[in-house]
Every structure is written in C-alpha cells, then in structure tokens.
C-alpha cells in the first residue's frame with residue numbers, strides 16, 4: 694500500500710443523501726481513493742451528538758481537510774455548522790494555546806443548484822462563490838490553516854445529465870488524488 698504524501702480527510706455532509714444525484718457519485722468516487730479517508734457526518738451523527746474528541750483526533754491524523762457538501766442557503770448543511778461550532782474548540786483550533794491545526798490545509802468541495810452565471814455580480818445570487826466562502830476561508834486563517842480555493846460543481850438542478858455527473862465524479866477523484874499526492878490542484882470554481 695502506498696504512503697500518501699498528504700493524508701486527506703473528506704468530511705461529508707448531506708442531510709438527504711437518499712435523494713442525492715450528484716454527491717452520490719462524488720462520494721462514491723472519493724470513497725474509492727486509496728489514502729483518502731471518507732467520513733460521512735450525517736451517517737456518523739444522525740442525532741447531531743458529535744463525538745468531539747474523536748473528531749479532533751481524526752483531524753490530527755490528517756494534513757488536508759476537505760468539507761464536501763451541497764451549498765445550502767449559501768453555506769453548509771446544519772450538521773457541518775454544528776461540527777464547526779463544537780470541534781474547532783478554543784484551545785484546540787484557535788486561541789493562544791489552540792495551535793493543533795496549524796499548517797494543515799482546508800478546502801471545500803461543493804455543489805450548487807445555480808449555474809456559474811448565477812454566481813456573478815450581475816447574476817441571480819449576486820455574489821461570487823469566493824465571496825460566499827469567506828467565512829470558511831477566515832476559519833482556516835484563524836486556525837493557522839492554508840485555504841485552497843473551493844472545488845465547485847455548478848448547475849446541479851438543471852444543467853447536469855447523468856453523463857455530466859459521471860464526468861464530474863471522475864474529475865473529483867483526480868482532484869482528491871492530486872491533493873493526496875501533495876500537489877496543489879489547479880483552481881476550479
């Protein structure tokens with residue numbers, strides 16, 4: 694078994710996975726990659742009772758943390774927000790003694806119902822994805838982590854047929870493999 698250059702942890706949050714078209718394929722692709730840990734938060738904590746100590750230990754065992762989720766109300770699904778609130782504790786993730794995540798990389802892999810043109814100043818959603826992801830970018834900064842621009846699959850509601858979803862899943866697998874191999878993927882928003 695090969696030793697990954699960077700241990701990648703995908704933290705997956707999708708509250709309606711049984712109805713998912715896109716993340717179903719992206720998740721299957723991520724799960725299949727050697728050297729990438731895939732952790733389904735809604736499967737692990739269906740009652741929102743997050744095991745903070747084990748989540749912190751999992752973070753410490755990886756160098757690259759990927760939040761994979763659909764964009765919900767311009768942010769993440771509720772369980773990932775709860776996870777952030779509880780796991781990134783003062784004294785662990787931030788504050789004078791909170792240095793445990795320093796030097797790691799934080800990245801988001803998201804899907805959006807809206808197409809690319811909706812995420813422009815003239816578009817329906819008015820703000821770019823980079824602007825909307827600022828709370829995550831600043832979370833990384835506060836924790837001393839390196840923020841990578843998000844990996845985005847746009848137009849999940851109207852623009853993607855099954856063949857396009859399969860292409861995105863293959864591309865996502867290659868993206869995660871690049872991270873695992875310690876290389877910086879080309880920006881793709």
Ligand SMILES: Cc1cc2nc3c(=O)[nH]c(=O)nc-3n(C[C@H](O)[C@H](O)[C@H](O)COP(=O)(O)O)c2cc1C
Nearest residue numbers: 713714715716763764765766767804805806807849
């Ligand atoms: C509660 C909820 C909120 C959503 N908010 C957004 C949003 O803010 N922006 C957007 O582009 N799509 C939004 N969507 C659409 C989802 O992002 C889209 O359904 C998802 O990316 C599809 O992936 P899936 O097939 O894996 O479920 C929302 C969907 C739901 C159910």
